Amino acid sequence: MSQFFAWSSEWLWLFVFILPLPLIFRKFFPPAPPHTNTALKVPFYNDIAQLAKLHKKDIQKSSFKKISLAWLIWLLLVLAAMRPQLLGDPIQMQISGRNLLLAVDLSESMAESNNRLSIVKSVLGEFIERRKGDKLGLILFGDKAYLQTPLTFDRFTVKTMLEEAFIGIAGEKTAIGDAIGLAIKLLRDQPQENRVLILLTDGSNTAGKIQPLQAAKLAKKYAVSIYTIGINSLNLDEKTLQKIANMTNGQYFRAQNRAELDRIYHSLDKYEPIKEKYKIIRHKTALYPWLLATAFFLSILVALKFK
């Protein structure tokens, strides 16, 4: 792997304009003149006069050292501000431009019948692995909806976050409306054609500030397509989920067991295909921390030595 060094081009001007700043400052704001007008008349002046002559040279030398050190620190700071970076090999990256939010119900009932949550985790985990090129985000909801990971290309983190989730982390109830609301809030800043929410639940809306249908209306307004997945249970509110999906150009699925759930996610792959589009990026390694660290240690040195 070949790496090469580069400056961030948009910060190059710093070098020209910021570097001489101390000189300009000194020109316009000269240091206060030493108080030569007040002095203590001491009877033993002659003794200490000889002392000052002996040490005059040393004083100058140390101040020269001090100033050059100060300049070195300043130079390091300016260089750090210019963002030096190591660029890695170009890497092709799939980009679909799609923004996919996954909302997972973590209410009490998900623990029932052979632990639905663990099934959801494994199936959804595989689904996440497949969605290369999508920006993924994870919402967990219970009493309220919480954003677990914002939209990111980092599928690994999203999967980890999902696996770390447990029942009750967000409360006992089911706030479907809130989950949709939060998703809309996040997606409305993204490009219009690529706003997708996959909502997975096993109950009906029992908490939250917004009713699911009301939220769905908003989703329609912001062009967010919602795919709803209902997991078979006693109080599953299929009607609402169906309605939500219909209103927002989505689809409603009902899962009985693991195999079915798996199939649903595969069909989701069909509805929202993984696009074959590539973008070339380079891995950047920022080098400024080294410069800043050096500057920091030098300033400690200055503080200690020229106390």
Add this chain to the structure above:
Amino acid sequence: MYQYLNGVSVSLEELINLRFQTNKITLTHKKRVMTTMAGNYPSSFRGRGLDFMETRHYQPGDDIRAMDWRVTARTGNPHIKLFREERERPIFLLVDYGPQMFFGTQLRFKSKVVALAAAWLAWAAADHGDRIGALIFSAKKTYKLLPAGGRRGVLRLLKALVDNYPKEADIQNGQLNLSLAQLRQLIEPGSLVCIISDFRGLDADGEMHLKQLSQYNDVLAVLVYDPLEKTLPSQAGNYNMSNGQQVLTMNSHNSQLSNAYQELFEERYTYLKNLFQKPSQYMLSLATNDNIINTLRSNFRD
């Protein structure tokens, strides 16, 4: 306390008040207490005295001329007689009132310390019934006082201390060397000489006089100094010092400089310490911010 109210000038009243602060001490410094008894320094006896004190066992190193033959014969063990020096011992104060003493950065001026120390020593001597003489000198003149005993002798000295008190500071030193020469002519052998000064301006001539003086007299040197002479102020910063025409900026930030500054004083201090090393000599130092009475008292035998 009363004498802290004014650190610059001196009044007769406060010098007289020192009378009750001597605590009846003996003007023999603590270091020397046992040396005369153990006989390690026979030379510290002036004329070996006439007052018989006691007879004790002979110790190696004792002067065999003082053997107590009678007791030795009676007991079979060698015994030796001990004498005490004469009780009456005139005290001469050499008071440095030079213009360089009219200076101080903390609590008092050096000249004030000199006056207080001189008065206190005079009162302590008077308690013992010693006669007190003095030589007060500044840059221009000297003032002589022949030894006189009792309260009258002390009061006479105190008045002289107040009357001759320096009035302005200068970088000029008092004429210490000349005064030492004068004192040699004035003094009665076997006296105690107290030199209260900062010893600035002491030259080879003065050293010679000092040596001569301490041959026949006890010498007590009181070094008076100001904390600023010793170290630069501990708070970091630039300190301007002047002699009236030139200004020097001392940066106490600079550890090298402040070390050299301190060394300058320490050098002088060890030089003086070496100068007053003989058993018949003793040096103590008083800083202007010391508790003067306590420091003096702690240096002498009760």
